[in-house]
Amino acid sequence: MAESWLDFERPIIELERKIEELKSLDENGALKEEISKLENKASKLREDVYKNLNRWQKVQLARHLKRPYISDYIELMFDNFVELHGDRNFGDDLAIIAGIAKLDGKSVVIVGHEKGRNTKEKIRRNFGMPHPEGYRKALRVMQLAAKFKKPILTFVDTPGAYPGVGAEERGQSEAIARNLREISMLPVPIVVSITGEGGSGGALAIAIGDKILMQEHSIYSVISPEGCASILWRDSSKAPEAAEALKLTAQDLMGFGVIDEIVSEPAGGAHRDSKDAAERLKRAILNSLNELTTLPKEELVRKRIEKFLKMGVYENR
Amino acid sequence: MFWFKKKKTYGLEPQQKKELPDGVWLKCERCGDILYRKELERNLWVCGKCGYHFRIGCKKYIEILSDDGKFEELDGELSSKDPMNFPQYVQKLKNSQKKTGLKEGVLIGDATIGGHKVVFALTDFGFIGGSMGSVVGEKVTRAIQRAKQEKVPLVILTASGGGARMQEGILSLMQMAKTSAHLAELAKAGIPYITILTHPTMAGVMASFASLGDIIIAEPGALLGFTGPRVIQQTIGEELPDGFQRSEFLLKHGMVDIIAERKNLRKTLVSVLDFFEEKK
Numbered sequence: 069m070a071e072s073w074l075d076f077e078r079p080i081i082e083l084e085r086k087i088e089e090l091k092s093l094d095e096n097g098a099l100k101e102e103i104s105k106l107e108n109k110a111s112k113l114r115e116d117v118y119k120n121l122n123r124w125q126k127v128q129l130a131r132h133l134k135r136p137y138i139s140d141y142i143e144l145m146f147d148n149f150v151e152l153h154g155d156r157n158f159g160d161d162l163a164i165i166a167g168i169a170k171l172d173g174k175s176v177v178i179v180g181h182e183k184g185r186n187t188k189e190k191i192r193r194n195f196g197m198p199h200p201e202g203y204r205k206a207l208r209v210m211q212l213a214a215k216f217k218k219p220i221l222t223f224v225d226t227p228g229a230y231p232g233v234g235a236e237e238r239g240q241s242e243a244i245a246r247n248l249r250e251i252s253m254l255p256v257p258i259v260v261s262i263t264g265e266g267g268s269g270g271a272l273a274i275a276i277g278d279k280i281l282m283q284e285h286s287i288y289s290v291i292s293p294e295g296c297a298s299i300l301w302r303d304s305s306k307a308p309e310a311a312e313a314l315k316l317t318a319q320d321l322m323g324f325g326v327i328d329e330i331v332s333e334p335a336g337g338a339h340r341d342s343k344d345a346a347e348r349l350k351r352a353i354l355n356s357l358n359e360l361t362t363l364p365k366e367e368l369v370r371k372r373i374e375k376f377l378k379m380g381v382y383e384n385r
Numbered sequence: 386m387f388w389f390k391k392k393k394t395y396g397l398e399p400q401q402k403k404e405l406p407d408g409v410w411l412k413c414e415r416c417g418d419i420l421y422r423k424e425l426e427r428n429l430w431v432c433g434k435c436g437y438h439f440r441i442g443c444k445k446y447i448e449i450l451s452d453d454g455k456f457e458e459l460d461g462e463l464s465s466k467d468p469m470n471f472p473q474y475v476q477k478l479k480n481s482q483k484k485t486g487l488k489e490g491v492l493i494g495d496a497t498i499g500g501h502k503v504v505f506a507l508t509d510f511g512f513i514g515g516s517m518g519s520v521v522g523e524k525v526t527r528a529i530q531r532a533k534q535e536k537v538p539l540v541i542l543t544a545s546g547g548g549a550r551m552q553e554g555i556l557s558l559m560q561m562a563k564t565s566a567h568l569a570e571l572a573k574a575g576i577p578y579i580t581i582l583t584h585p586t587m588a589g590v591m592a593s594f595a596s597l598g599d600i601i602i603a604e605p606g607a608l609l610g611f612t613g614p615r616v617i618q619q620t621i622g623e624e625l626p627d628g629f630q631r632s633e634f635l636l637k638h639g640m641v642d643i644i645a646e647r648k649n650l651r652k653t654l655v656s657v658l659d660f661f662e663e664k665k
């Protein structure tokens with residue numbers, strides 16, 4: 069069976085499997101001591117590995133093939149989801165899922181990237197890399213939310229906007245720029261969750277909001293580590309060094325004041341227990357929404373624009 | 386306006402020459418024709434044979450576009466830090482400052498164009514590819530705020546092949562959001578915004594303030610787009626169509642309003658400003 073565990077996960081997974089095996093053999097409790105020893109060992113190993121992850125390991129976790137995607141979160145967090153298709157202009161971009169749903173009984177609008185789980189799905193979803201029509205669909209549905217005063221929840225997980233001829237012909241830049249301008253003025257609460265890979269402008273185009281949440285093992289960057297490495301050192305295999313230079317983890321971004329909250333993940337990452345991951349994320353989203361719905365809409369927009377105004381580091385001399 | 390400390394007026398300054406090739410005779414980068422420098426200068430650095438528009442840097446554009454070549458610079462003291470501790474960044478900044486005579490990749494200031502008071506901002510490709518880091522984002526934002534406060538049109542000329550500046554990481558990406566959000570406020574206030582796209586304007590700059598003009602003017606043959614052509618070619622593994630991502634390609638696909646040759650740029654801009662601000 070082809071498995072998609074990362075190198076640094078494997079020793080933990082193997083130990084966990086051994087424990088499971090012993091448990092199944094242990095009919096009369098004779099192995100109890102041995103099992104508990106191994107369990108201690110496993111928990112210590114988990115702690116060691118995950119406390120000291122370097123940035124490249126974080127990148128790998130953020131891109132983990134088992135990591136929950138928006139379609140998983142829709143299933144685990146929301147009720148009555150109805151998907152809405154198309155940009156009313158050119159087509160329907162499956163790299164972005166948009167729709168309406170209930171979150172704890174309240175109507176919300178959802179927009180997010182979908183990478184696709186298996187090969188066939190990945191191709192259908194274009195690996196979560198949108199064309200302009202994807203961003204235009206996102207904006208259309210967000211404007212629908214604004215018209216009917218429903219909060220917007222976005223889920224960000226993309227390698228980036230698709231680099232292709234059609235994408236350029238149809239105005240990839242214009243679509244992204246327009247989203248940045250228009251979303252900043254929408255008079256409804258917007259909660260953004262970075263759940264995996266925040267790939268540059270292709271991520272930002274649906275990541276303008278009042279609260280920016282970021283899962284513990286997700287990343288967000290101006291350029292991919294591979295792209296950065298090939299510009300800096302003309303060698304994309306130096307991506308691990310580039311990841312360090314780019315400072316792209318949730319913890320880094322919290323330090324730069326770019327995000328508002330880090331949402332914890334279950335031990336080992338969201339993919340080890342997607343139900344638990346969804347619950348934690350849902351709680352954080354609900355807290356943000358509760359806070360935001362008390363604000364008058366003018367203040368909401370003013371605060372949103374101010375929030376971005378503050379971003380940046382420079383000096384006056 | 387507490388931030389308008391230093392005011393500088395650019396006239397015909399000799400330091401500009403540094404950005405352009407030296408020598409009496411020059412070779413056209415496109416057609417290979419040998420050109421006489423004086424002639425090329427008279428022709429605003431456009432090849433007389435093939436129409437190739439040489440890159441000229443932001444100060445030359447000020448001379449060409451604004452009345453009497455005058456420009457009252459604002460916020461010229463803003464300079465970059467190295468928030469990411471990024472490899473080679475400090476050195477890169479120093480080299481760019483030396484090469485261009487600019488402190489950062491954008492100039493903002495007050496100018497008069499065809500009798501119209503405007504706020505004018507220009508990015509410069511010579512400064513780390515005209516890329517947008519914190520300073521460029523902040524200065525463009527201040528230019529937007531000033532146009533809104535003074536109720537005068539905003540004109541931004543771009544030469545930003547570098548997009549969002551990698552060396553300032555996520556902070557550069559956020560400048561796209563910052564500038565675009567402020568353009569939303571400018572639009573709400575009903576202030577005209579005109580962009581002039583020159584070679585090359587790509588990625589994070591093209592996908593934010595450069596694409597948001599009420600009127601978008603491009604110089605002929607400029608490379609304009611989101612992803613660079615080489616990356617696209619590597620991704621799709623096919624030859625790119627002729628003229629891909631050039632101004633004419635964008636015009637054909639509905640992404641720019643006007644293509645104006647450099648010699649007509651000022652005239653075109655003034656016509657547009659005359660439309661917005663009718664003479665009393």
Ligand SMILES: [Zn+2]
Pocket residue numbers: 413414415416417418432433434435436437
């Ligand atoms: Zn020529």
